[in-house]
Amino acid sequence: MQRSADETAEGLAKSFARGEDGSLEAVYRQYGHLVYTMCRRTLDESRASDVTQEVFISAWKGHQRFDPAKGTLAGWLVTITKNRIIDNIRAAKRHSERRSGTDLADIPTEAGIEQIAERMLISETLRRLPEATRRVIEMHYFDGSTHSQIAEDTSLPIGTVKSTIHRGLAKIRDQLESAYE
Structure with a gap:
């Protein structure tokens, strides 16, 4: 969607x-x-x-x-x-x-x-961002949750949590870079 x-x-x-x-x-x-x-x-x-x-x-x-x-x-x-x-x-x-x-x-x-x-x-x-990606990033950066806490709270594997954060931040970085070129 x-x-x-x-x-x-x-x-x-x-x-x-x-x-x-x-x-x-x-x-x-x-x-x-x-x-x-x-x-x-x-x-x-x-x-x-x-x-x-x-x-x-x-x-x-x-x-x-x-x-x-x-x-x-x-x-x-x-x-x-x-x-x-x-x-x-x-x-x-x-x-x-x-x-x-x-x-x-x-x-x-x-x-x-x-x-x-x-x-x-x-x-x-x-x-x-997709809802799931946004939520994981918010939990990590705004709520201060660790990767392990996010994995536990969302029932996602810790590797998925890390890659979701990485991909979401990459998208944000790309948006900022494109805005300031």
Whole structure:
């Protein structure tokens, strides 16, 4: 079942790259929450909504530059989002510098935005992993369970637990590398 979800995401990416009718709406339905959440973690609600809209307008205008063979649509959108957030924050800093007495401490840094982008991309990649793989990775990295504990809790052989973690991490790494090429 997960394989068909991957195939669906791949098909959506290809139709978007070709500029097919309805693909922008489908991409927004699929990734709008990811983009908005990333914006909202660094911007106020109003600006987050505006930047989310800017991201999808930019993506649509530049859809021919997206190459599904080089990376995922989620990774490409996260990169656009990161750049739009940085542009928005730079503009806010320029504006606030013109006004005296404005505190710039609450404005996130580019490094902070980069970190948020990576977290969002990892989260999106984890969400797309098969349920069993995601659960084993979560048990190991988030719950702190050892390989032996996971094997016992899931009734999987320890070798399967190790290989599942290895394959899942490889997929996450591939997603991150493709997003930052």
